[in-house]
Amino acid sequence: MSDQTPRWAETAVQSNAEWFGQPRGLATLFFTEMWERFSYYGMRALLILFMTAAVAQENAGLGFDEATAGAVYGLYTSMVYLLTLPGGWVADKLWGQRRAVFVGGCIIALGHFTLAAPLVGAPDLPSFFLGLFFIVVGTGLLKPNVSTMVGDLFPKADNATEVERQELGARRDAAFSIFYMGINIGAVLGPFVCSSLGEGLSTPWFDLAGNWHWGFSAAGFGMILGLIQYRMGGDYLGEAGKFQTTDDPEVVSRRSRNFMLVAGVALVVVIMIVWLLVSGALGLSLETFATWVGYGILLVSILFFAYLIFGVALAGALAAIFVGLSALLPTLMTDMTAVAGGQWAILVTLALFILINVGLLIARHGGEGVSIEKQRLMVIFWLFILAAIFWSGFEQAGSSLNLFARDLTDRSLFGTEIPAGWLQNVNPFFIIVFAPVFGTLWTWLAHRKRNPSIPMKFALGLLGLSAGFFVIMWGAANATPESPVSMGWLVATYFLFTCGELALSPVGLSSMTKLAPPGRLGQMMGVWFIAAALGNLFAGLVAGRLETLPASTLYFNVALFVGAAGIVALIVSPLVKRLTGGIN
Numbered sequence: 154m155s156d157q158t159p160r161w162a163e164t165a166v167q168s169n170a171e172w173f174g175q176p177r178g179l180a181t182l183f184f185t186e187m188w189e190r191f192s193y194y195g196m197r198a199l200l201i202l203f204m205t206a207a208v209a210q211e212n213a214g215l216g217f218d219e220a221t222a223g224a225v226y227g228l229y230t231s232m233v234y235l236l237t238l239p240g241g242w243v244a245d246k247l248w249g250q251r252r253a254v255f256v257g258g259c260i261i262a263l264g265h266f267t268l269a270a271p272l273v274g275a276p277d278l279p280s281f282f283l284g285l286f287f288i289v290v291g292t293g294l295l296k297p298n299v300s301t302m303v304g305d306l307f308p309k310a311d312n313a314t315e316v317e318r319q320e321l322g323a324r325r326d327a328a329f330s331i332f333y334m335g336i337n338i339g340a341v342l343g344p345f346v347c348s349s350l351g352e353g354l355s356t357p358w359f360d361l362a363g364n365w366h367w368g369f370s371a372a373g374f375g376m377i378l379g380l381i382q383y384r385m386g387g388d389y390l391g392e393a394g395k396f397q398t399t400d401d402p403e404v405v406s407r408r409s410r411n412f413m414l415v416a417g418v419a420l421v422v423v424i425m426i427v428w429l430l431v432s433g434a435l436g437l438s439l440e441t442f443a444t445w446v447g448y449g450i451l452l453v454s455i456l457f458f459a460y461l462i463f464g465v466a467l468a469g470a471l472a473a474i475f476v477g478l479s480a481l482l483p484t485l486m487t488d489m490t491a492v493a494g495g496q497w498a499i500l501v502t503l504a505l506f507i508l509i510n511v512g513l514l515i516a517r518h519g520g521e522g523v524s525i526e527k528q529r530l531m532v533i534f535w536l537f538i539l540a541a542i543f544w545s546g547f548e549q550a551g552s553s554l555n556l557f558a559r560d561l562t563d564r565s566l567f568g569t570e571i572p573a574g575w576l577q578n579v580n581p582f583f584i585i586v587f588a589p590v591f592g593t594l595w596t597w598l599a600h601r602k603r604n605p606s607i608p609m610k611f612a613l614g615l616l617g618l619s620a621g622f623f624v625i626m627w628g629a630a631n632a633t634p635e636s637p638v639s640m641g642w643l644v645a646t647y648f649l650f651t652c653g654e655l656a657l658s659p660v661g662l663s664s665m666t667k668l669a670p671p672g673r674l675g676q677m678m679g680v681w682f683i684a685a686a687l688g689n690l691f692a693g694l695v696a697g698r699l700e701t702l703p704a705s706t707l708y709f710n711v712a713l714f715v716g717a718a719g720i721v722a723l724i725v726s727p728l729v730k731r732l733t734g735g736i737n
């Protein structure tokens with residue numbers, strides 16, 4: 154750096170090299186994330202198709218029914234998000250982000266190659282579940298920490314002037330926009346490559362015989378490419394992502410030993426649970442187990458917010474209500490299963506908690522006697538519920554809508570039947586095209602003081618998603634395996650999904666940072682990941698209903714549920730906005 158460079162601008166990156174006007178290290182992180190998303194979305198495009206493919210066919214799958222496949226899909230995608238919480242902790246307390254990203258990438262690649270291990274004679278089911286486990290652990294380490302490193306490329310600017318801070322903030326925002334493009338480029342390329350190899354591709358000029366395990370291998374090689382360039386570009390990262398701590402080395406060493414012990418015990422427990430589930434020794438189906446996991450995640454979230462807002466007494470009371478109702482309802486109503494009893498128990502617990510919040514606000518004259526911190530925690534919980542509902546519908550893209558693309562969609566294009574997984578590219582393509590449009594729209598509205606509030610944008614996101622399901626419901630009503638419908642139905646659906654996503658997802662992530670109480674930013678970011686995990690889990694369970702419901706009925710039910718949530722969110726958005734304390 155020149156002598157004229159202000160002290161505040163001395164970044165951790167001691168290099169003058171730039172990439173699109175940004176620190177050169179951004180290119181390293183851009184391509185790392187691009188190849189990781191290539192592997193994740195490439196494999197995801199094959200996952201439910203592979204599970205439901207018949208064992209007896211030439212390109213044999215696992216032969217799972219839709220309910221089992223949906224439960225596995227939901228558990229896998231939800232755990233990917235849940236493990237970002239311990240993954241962030243490992244980076245902060247033990248390794249640093251740089252090491253966590255590399256180790257995570259190695260484990261992800263190992264997972265994909267484990268999925269492909271039947272190519273060399275490994276047994277199908279053990280390879281499948283072990284591969285998913287590796288990918289979940291690796292993604293938990295890589296996903297939260299590569300984004301953190303992007304921010305570390307820039308200085309803190311604590312001593313900068315207001316103008317300099319605005320300049321740095323704009324540059325940082327631009328860097329994250331470029332980084333976000335890498336995510337979506339990988340999400341577009343992955344399904345193209347992996348689906349072509351996994352499903353096969355027949356054209357007028359050549360035939361490519363598909364093999365699911367070649368598709369999984371391609372995902373693994375994509376991650377390997379990301380790791381190679383990550384190592385080669387490491388010098389451009391400077392100090393970004395290196396482990397920094399003020400703790401005594403002995404404290405860190407003891408913490409590391411404790412972590413390894415806990416991780417080892419957790420690994421043994423997970424292996425035992427999976428073995429017991431697959432062997433049937435637990436007496437639970439995977440669908441039932443996944444459902445109870447979903448209830449558990451939602452209950453813990455309710456209790457966490459109850460504790461933060463009201464204290465331990467109310468949290469304990471709500472926990473007791475849930476346990477009591479779960480046990481009593483199936484006993485009182487002999488035609489009710491334990492799962493259905495748990496469903497009503499969690500709904501009653503959720504409704505009670507919401508009513509208690511509303512009652513407090515009414516009792517305190519519209520919230521005037523409630524601290525701004527508690528008001529914002531109420532808003533975050535409300536956004537958490539709406540986000541979980543949104544993702545439970547949106548993530549049908551990789552599950553039920555992927556099956557719809559395979560079984561009920563005419564995929565002929567210029568004389569070629571394209572793989573079903575190629576249609577997974579539509580959403581990330583629309584994201585690349587329309588993200589700048591939405592960003593410009595919000596800015597244009599803000600200049601005219603018409604920018605929708607955070608809760609209003611969440612409502613619009615849900616309504617956009619609901620509109621997409623009404624479209625695909627209409628298409629599914631006219632589709633049969635003998636007379637499949639045009640791909641245009643899915644394209645129109647994904648367009649509306651994308652509009653909903655752009656209204657809700659970036660705003661939601663930003664709102665967590667704005668509304669989080671002092672000292673709880675990390676926890677509130679974790680809440681956002683938990684909402685995604687919960688939504689993904691229930692998305693898989695909803696997709697499993699295709700086994701017993703026609704596709705049009707399933708999508709109609711989802712459209713009504715999401716649309717009703719969107720209307721409620723729209724109606725209460727002015728009231729919720731008041732609780733944000735002027736944050737928009």
